[in-house]
Amino acid sequence: MNKIYLKFLPLVAFGFLACEPEFDESVEENEMYTAGEADFSTYVAVGNSLTAGYADNALYRQGQMNSLPNIMAGQFERVGGGEFTQPLMADNLGGLKLNGQIISGNRLVLSTTSGSPSPAPIAGEPQTEVTNKLSGSFNNMGVPGAKSFHLAAPGYGNVAGVASGQANPYFARFSSSDNATIIDDALAQNPTFFSLWIGNNDILGFATSGGAGVDQTGNLDPLTYGGNDITDPNVFAQTYSDLASSLSANASGGVVYNIPNITNIPFFNVIAPDVVPLDEQTAAQLNAGFQAYNSQVLPGLVQFGIISAEEAQLRQVNFQAGNNYVTLVDEDLTDISQILQGPPFNLPAQQAQLLGQIRQANDNDLIPLTASSVIGSTVGGDPTQINGVSIPLSDQYVLTSSEIEMVQNARMSYNATIQSIAEANNLVMVDADALLSDVSQGIPFEGGIITSEFVTGGGFSLDGVHLTPRGYALVANETIRLINQKYGSNIPQVILGSYGTINFSDDVMN
Numbered sequence: 001m002n003k004i005y006l007k008f009l010p011l012v013a014f015g016f017l018a019c020e021p022e023f024d025e026s027v028e029e030n031e032m033y034t035a036g037e038a039d040f041s042t043y044v045a046v047g048n049s050l051t052a053g054y055a056d057n058a059l060y061r062q063g064q065m066n067s068l069p070n071i072m073a074g075q076f077e078r079v080g081g082g083e084f085t086q087p088l089m090a091d092n093l094g095g096l097k098l099n100g101q102i103i104s105g106n107r108l109v110l111s112t113t114s115g116s117p118s119p120a121p122i123a124g125e126p127q128t129e130v131t132n133k134l135s136g137s138f139n140n141m142g143v144p145g146a147k148s149f150h151l152a153a154p155g156y157g158n159v160a161g162v163a164s165g166q167a168n169p170y171f172a173r174f175s176s177s178d179n180a181t182i183i184d185d186a187l188a189q190n191p192t193f194f195s196l197w198i199g200n201n202d203i204l205g206f207a208t209s210g211g212a213g214v215d216q217t218g219n220l221d222p223l224t225y226g227g228n229d230i231t232d233p234n235v236f237a238q239t240y241s242d243l244a245s246s247l248s249a250n251a252s253g254g255v256v257y258n259i260p261n262i263t264n265i266p267f268f269n270v271i272a273p274d275v276v277p278l279d280e281q282t283a284a285q286l287n288a289g290f291q292a293y294n295s296q297v298l299p300g301l302v303q304f305g306i307i308s309a310e311e312a313q314l315r316q317v318n319f320q321a322g323n324n325y326v327t328l329v330d331e332d333l334t335d336i337s338q339i340l341q342g343p344p345f346n347l348p349a350q351q352a353q354l355l356g357q358i359r360q361a362n363d364n365d366l367i368p369l370t371a372s373s374v375i376g377s378t379v380g381g382d383p384t385q386i387n388g389v390s391i392p393l394s395d396q397y398v399l400t401s402s403e404i405e406m407v408q409n410a411r412m413s414y415n416a417t418i419q420s421i422a423e424a425n426n427l428v429m430v431d432a433d434a435l436l437s438d439v440s441q442g443i444p445f446e447g448g449i450i451t452s453e454f455v456t457g458g459g460f461s462l463d464g465v466h467l468t469p470r471g472y473a474l475v476a477n478e479t480i481r482l483i484n485q486k487y488g489s490n491i492p493q494v495i496l497g498s499y500g501t502i503n504f505s506d507d508v509m510n
Contacts, residue, residue: 033078036488039252040081044139044191045069046151046183046247047198050257051142052170053086055461055468056119056503058094058107059144059170066469066499069140069195071476075491076193086140087174095126096169098162102126103169108462109505110455117455119462120508131159134174141186143171147201147231148239149222151182165227183243194247195479197257197432199240199414202231203407207262208368208465210396211331211403217410230406233413240414241421248425253487255428255479258415260436262407266454267369267464268399273325273361275375276389280321286390290317293355297345307334315359319389325360326367326375326388328398333357358392364401369454369464371397428482435478443474447497450474458501469499 045051045068052059053067064070064086073084094107106126108119143150145168150156157175161167176185186194205228206213213228222235247254262268278286298312307315311334317327337356340347347355361367367375374397375388385391399407415433422429439459440452450471451457454464459471467475477493484490 031492033490033492034488035079036484036490037252038483038487038489039192040076040079042082042139042189042192043069043073043076043084043194044186044189044247045142045195045197046186046243047142047196048146048201049142049144049466050200051195051197052140052144053142053472054144055463055466056094056107056109057461057463057466058105059089060094060107061089061092062503063094063107063469064088064140066472067140067142068197068467068472068475068479069142071473071494071499072195072479073139075476075480075494079489079491084139085136087134087138087170090128090132091124091126093122093124093126093128095128097126097129098169099131100129103130103162106509107503109503109508110462111504111506111508113506113508122503122505123507123509128173130162130169130172132173133159137176137185137189138174139189141182143168143182145170145201146182146198147222148198148236148243149231151198151243152184152239154179154181156182183246187246190250191247192250192252194251194254195256196243196247196254198243199236199259199418202236202414203259203410204262204465206230206403207399207407208267208370210368210394210398211400211406212396215406215410217406230410233410233417236410236414237417240417244421244425244427248427253427253483254425255430255483256418256422257430257432257475258418259411260433261411263366263404264437264440264452265465266452266457266460268366269452270369270454270464271367271371271375272323273363273365273367274323275367276324276326278319278321278324278389283319283321283324285384286319289384289390293317297340297355300344301336301339306336306339317358317360324389325362326398327358327360327390327392328365328388328400329357329392329395330359330398330400331357331395332400332402333359354392361398362401364404366399366404367393368397368399428479428486430475430479430482432475435475439471439474445474445496450496455502462502468501470496470501473499 053064055063095102096104106121109122110117111120156168157171157180158167158178159172162169162172209228213226215230216225216232219232294316301307302309302312335356337352340352377387379385379391442449442451450459452459461468473494473496480491480493
């Protein structure tokens, strides 16, 4: 069986995607705009990658210029908004260096160099050096990778801690001092208006790693958390309350955003659980290999009381001609590898380990985009050892239904916190969850429709997680609409069709 590759629309569709329609401003230039009850003279945006303008798996200049807060700041200028500064990257490649060594790769572009159109890192040596500290203050305080509690963590911008993972390389570029916190640097600018979008990363790393982390619900010490762990909802609530209260203290107003449902992003919707195509002969060969396991081993385990009949049914592995569900390692299942090595089964250690927690995926499981290069590939050149078929996918390549439940429980708690704190501080709350859910169904605009379809939808960038300039413009328009409603302003919205989507290039890394 051949390796599974992503298949996109034919090249004839590229012209439509690459050419951005141009529209004149939808409002009259001589129309009078007012700020209402808000003061936009010093607008400061606080958050993570979604605030920074991260896209296509990198932070780069084009993305920063089309960041959500920069788009909004451009409209705020019409009602007295001041200059909006950003810690711009040194180039449009997006990679990062630390002491001359590349620590983060370049942005993705859509390339045809491998035959079928697919994302690939753009070629070139990045020139953004983390140790080259930027001077001055910056209105865009979005830091890719930041979790809620990182915003108030001293030393998060200390260059000396970047190599060990104790500090963030993006914040290290522009922090005011080694011990500065993101929130303190934001407050030092005395914002008259602010935006806060934080909390996505408190669950995202767990989700995108296939649940290769720990749900820390019940653990109130974030210093003990791993990078892919889920933040305890009480830690999030206390942190978020402190952030919102501090930003609101002297500002005329502000806007907060809730956390979108990760199941709506392309990262989890490109690869279906039944992505493995098999012909009749291959399916028959595979079934023969699992025949004894299905008909003898599993019933034996039930008979000995080691697993239940329901679990035995879940563990059945069967294939057929056509599309098949991938096999995977499910850590929620009983690990039977040691039992299988002993009597009466006496299986070799390697085979027992393989069958230890194996099952086939179902429609409740999510397969992340990162699995695309793994599913269908062979192990050791052996055509019978196929990842996702005879060799189960490791935990990092599947987000199981139980792991999805952990993510959703935390997210719903976070969103309840965000809503209550927005109400308590009289802030605008943008329901980003509902908005991006609508994008998954398709939102029409003058000149087209924006959806969450990978590559062709226009809403999400090539990493399948972050938005395109058009996607950020959509969120900006919803934000402006709610600001106008809340504060009695009449700030004009932007034209979605004037914002781009994905970038194409065959000048990519080999």
